[in-house]
Amino acid sequence: MATGSGKTFLVHLNYLQFIKHNRGKYRIKFDNILLITPNENLSFQHIEEMKKSRIPCMLFGNTEFGDFSKFADENTIKVVDIHKLTDEKKGSGVTIDIEKFGTKNLVFVDEGHKGSSGKKWNYFRNELTSDGFKIEYSATFGQAVASGSEEGQKLFHEYGKSILFDYSYRFFFEDGYGKKYKILNLKDKAYSDEIKHKLMLVNLLSFYQQKKIFNDNYAETQEYNIAEPLWVFLGSSVNKNTETSDVLQVINFLGKFLKNEDNWVINNIKDIFEGNSGLEDPTGIDIFSPQYPEQKLKFLRESGLSPEEIYTNILKKVFHTVGSAPLYLVNIKNAKGEIALKCGTGKYFGVINIGSDGQFLDRVENECKDPTTAKILNLRIDSDDISYSLFRDINSNNSNINILIGAKKFIEGWNSWRVSNMGLLNIGKSEGSQIIQLFGRGVRLKGKNMSLKRSTATDGSSEYIPVLETLNIFGIEANYMDQFKYYLRNEGVTVDNRIEIPIKIQINDSYIKEELLIPDYNNREFKNHIFELDSYEKMEPVEIDLYPKIDVLESNESEEIRAEYKKPRREIRSPEINLLDWTKIYYQLLEFRLQKDWNNIYFSEETLRGVIERGNNAYSLKCPENIIHPLKFEGVCELEEAVIIILKKYLQKYYNRQKNIWINRNLYLKKLDEENGNFSFEEFRVSIGEKELEIIVALQELETLKEDFMRGNTDNVYLTNVYFDRHIYQPLIAKKLRDSSKYSIHPNGLNSGEVQFIEDLKTYLDSNPEVFKDTKLFVLRNLPKLGVKFFDTVSFFPDFIIWLKNGDNSQHLLFVDPKGLIHTNGFNDEKIKLCHSIKDTEAEINTKLQKQGSTQQVKLDSFIVSVTSKRELEPVFRVKLDSKYEMNHILFQEDRNYIEQMFDSIF
Known part of the structure; x- marks a missing residue:
């Protein structure tokens, strides 16, 4: 299962299924119900999650009950990490002999394959279930198997034939769950300290852009359950004698940023915005060039802030200070392994979470004593005997922490919705499963209504929210990023960065002035x-x-x-x-x-x-x-x-x-205006992998052919404007078949059934001008989640709204939905029954108009245009007579005169 996809909840579900069905005379009486975890931190996390689900549980060593007290309910899940199991118990330590559990246990194992490399651990798990049953869960089994090692092959033979549920990251992401991601890595370049610091500055600017968007659009972020952004730096080494530690590299950068000697920060921000960052793609183009296909840091560039203002704001919003100041590293005495970060006398803005805080501080102190580095580092060391763990409080709403720095210990046992930017140093050089675990730290997303989905997968109504729903990953060492990408590809993840090409819509103002009416209500x-x-x-x-x-x-x-x-x-x-x-x-x-x-x-x-x-x-x-x-x-x-x-x-x-x-x-009628939800997207965004240069160039050419494209006079091999001059805005975009899987459009372009409908409607209008001699016709694509909605027990957004406006100022609204009908509930389908219930709405509206003294008349009708043939629908609708379909306003696209049938039924 993809990390972040609900593996913990599946454990809960399987437990509840067992409790529900393990009844009656065939009930199995197990000695224990156990949950075995890879480490103690993860045990605590499971305990917290089970409490939220009201599942009875207890932790090994819990002093309230003793070591798995006999007073515990038989349905209580007993949580223990694999390191505490032994078959040679001696003394009174924290380990427990597996004999104490017996052999008839129901055992849930989190990341079970990890212990398989140790014969002892594997023996423990098998011994506990020799007369029982075992269910194992893993977010990284695929990577462990894919390693190609002898151990990987053993894993494949042991687990490959017993997988019950496979929901790898590819499916998780394609279903709309979790954050998007962007990976910035400059291939085959040896990084100097200056380039490393410049890349970290870009990382910081990316983080500040997210923080600024979060603060400036707070109400909207809460609607989508966006957590406050957090910048995380992870490294593998902490105290190496032969080279600067990963964590110390980050500290050096932060000190350099805060000192801003010779305006280093401001000058580099200016270079970045002008496209002179020195960070180039494989073709030699500066990735921050204004001509680069994707405008990186777009919202920060468009904010109108100068480099000086951006620096000042970062000091305030990220570092809790108003000016340059020394960087203090403060040893939190009440929290083992934690070192707080602050500027001068300001509030703590960051925390380092490592194993040996004392050794690390000694290393920093030695660096500070060296006269050649002391001036550059701008560091101070202090201690705090009062404060408690900052790391443990990092997910609370009142946490001031913006930056988290640590080592590999974060890969397991830590869960947060806040991670939005990651800087990686020497992570993943050999262990693919750790890479995916690491990736999972940042892609977790609550989503609107706790759907866990990105806004683009629910309603896509904001241009700002997707920036906060994107995990930015910045690599400092190029030699491992290729492997990082390799393991992501193996997981089925597309890892090439994607660029977005905007195609703005143009609304026909003269059509807006027609005072077209549209139904609405205040939910x-x-x-x-x-x-x-x-x-x-x-x-x-x-x-x-x-x-x-x-x-x-x-x-x-x-x-x-x-x-x-x-x-x-x-x-x-x-x-x-x-x-x-x-x-x-x-x-x-x-x-x-x-x-x-x-x-x-x-x-x-x-x-x-x-x-x-x-x-x-x-x-x-x-x-x-x-x-x-x-x-x-x-x-x-x-x-x-x-x-x-x-x-x-x-x-x-x-x-x-x-x-x-x-x-x-x-319900009330309002005049269609540019504030209508169907116009809220302002532009189509075409998303393409940055390596698809042919597609990028072809789509960029549309800008030079903009006027012809808007009038439907030109296409290219990838996109077409389904031009119909009666549609209220242009263009109405659809994909062409060539390489269509390599790029996506948001909002979605027209599908083939919708394209056919618009083309058939245009043809009928052009061929029958006498039918519309005294009638004006207008069309608008009705967007899901944003446009006009009907419902009985499910929401229904018909694909198109057609207005027929007569000289007497009466209006007839047609709601038309081209769709396949093979998976419907026949004539009882709510979308089909709308053609009848909409008449009640029509009567209510006209009654209100009369009470208001208006002589205007409004008519409403609904049609389904079936792209499925009649023959295919016989098993669903159980009817052969056309009259039954006609009574229910079902038209068939295979009938050449279906548009004529639609208008004949209402005129």
């Missing part, structure tokens, strides 16, 4: 509308089918094709209702409400019970009879699960019914 006002669940609401019963689906199709000329196994409807009666744990059911529904963010609906245990007591008036339940008439206690649990399913579906239907009622009462 925040609905959230303030409080209502209570009604057990006796008159609405269609919710349908629950707990049988396996068995459909038999017969092809004939009847109106519909129906042949389905008849399943009896069941009702849950009072004797069984009285057996249920209604408090448990109530809390399950409260949790469901919380997940849905439905904080404006209230219900009680009595209300929920009332729904079930209404029987088939509230629900239609199809299930085996033994579910509603349990003969054993285990059967009662199964009935409770069925009741929870019924109530969730009832609650969802009721909530959305109430929302629909509220929307119809509070």
Whole structure:
């Protein structure tokens, strides 16, 4: 599994599955339930996470219980790191003899393959489960196997045939989870100290840009659950006698930055912004050149701040000081291994977390005594007997720490949402699995509504948020970065940096002046509308089918094709209702409400019970009879699960019914303007790997052909403008097939069905001018998450809005969605049923207009344009007659006159 993809939650899920299903006469009684971790830090982390999930757990050596006290519940997970296991227990140390656990255990192993290289560890794990069961979890198994070593081959043969769940980083990233990443590395160059410091300065500027965006757009960052940025520097060496330690290199840079001797910082910032950084790509182009395809530090450049102002702001916002000052290294006596960083008398801005803080400080002190280095270093050493661990508090909201410096100890056992910039020194020269672990420290992302997804995968409504959702990785040693990239590629990760080419949209102002109307409502006002669940609401019963689906199709000329196994409807009666744990059911529904963010609906245990007591008036339940008439206690649990399913579906239907009622009462028409969500993106962004020079050059040529491209007079081999002069903005972009997998467009370009619809609509309009003699037609692409939304129980953003505006100032709005229908619920699909429910909305709108004294009339219609053929849809819709499709406003793109059919049905 990808690091950061929820491996810990999968452990929780597997544990809960075991507890749920390990019942009855075949129940397995294990000696213990154990979780074995690679180290003590990770054990503490697992304990904290299990507490949040309300899973009973205890740590080996916990003084409250003693060493796995006999008073612990048999379902308690006992957490121990592999280093504390032994089969030769002597004395009273912290180790524990595996004999104490027995051999019949349920064992969860975190990063289990890591101990496989030690025969002893492998023996311990196998001995603990010789009569039990073992489940192992790993974020780095793929890298360990891919190493090509003899040990890797052994791992492959041991684990390769027993993988239950594979969710490597490639799938994790492509599904929209976690941060994007950028890697800056100058290949095959020997770094002088000056170049190293300049690269660190670029790293610092990148971090400051994220910090500035975070502070300037705080409200928006909170909507997307963005944590305050943190700059992390990791190195492998701390106290080498023969060379400067990695950590000391960073300290040297920070001292140099704070001293700013001879305006070193300001002059270098100026050089960077002017494209004279001296940091060149493989073709010899300065990567900060204004002509470089991707504008690095774009937002900082556009801020209008001078290099002097940027330096001053960095001192304030990152280093908590107002001017140049010595760098203090302060030994935190109450936190082993921690050295705080501050400027003069300012607040702590950073922390070094290493194993031997005393030795490291001795090394620094010796450097400071050397007259040849003392002047350059600008360092002071101090101690603090009062403060406690800064590292442990780094994730709290009131932490002042902006910079974290450490060694490999961070690779395991540390979890943070804050990491946004990484500087790496000598990491990953030989161990691929450590590289992926390291990568996982920075890609973790909460996302909007805790979706864990990037904004571009949810709504893409901001140009600033993606900057904060990007992990910037800066390498100081080129000899390991190639290997770093190799292991990422092996994981399925595209590691070449990507550049973005903007293509701005041009809105037709004359169309905006047409005062086109668009429906809207205030969702925040609905959230303030409080209502209570009604057990006796008159609405269609919710349908629950707990049988396996068995459909038999017969092809004939009847109106519909129906042949389905008849399943009896069941009702849950009072004797069984009285057996249920209604408090448990109530809390399950409260949790469901919380997940849905439905904080404006209230219900009680009595209300929920009332729904079930209404029987088939509230629900239609199809299930085996033994579910509603349990003969054993285990059967009662199964009935409770069925009741929870019924109530969730009832609650969802009721909530959305109430929302629909509220929307119809509070819906209003507003004039389309440039503030509409469909125009919020301002430009298409084409993202391409920086090595795809042919594509980059071809797309950049569009800038010189801009006017022709906007009018649809020219394309290139990669992009086309699906030009239609009645569309409200230009261009309407779509990919061409050539190398289309090598670049992406945001917002997404038109797909083939959408392209075909626009082209067919244009052709019909050009061929039938008499149809639109007294009617003006306008079209707008309706963007997901940003445009006009309809819903019953799911959100629906039709792809296009068409306005037909007549001379009498009446307007007819058509919402059209070209889509495949093979995976729908037939005529019961909500997107198809919109063609009927939209008429209620139309009536409500016109009633409001009349009350306002307006003579304007508005009509609404909805159409689905199927890109799937009728023949393919027969098993789904069970119908052969065209009239049934026509009644439900389903048009088929395979019919050459489908556009004519659409207009004929409304004129």
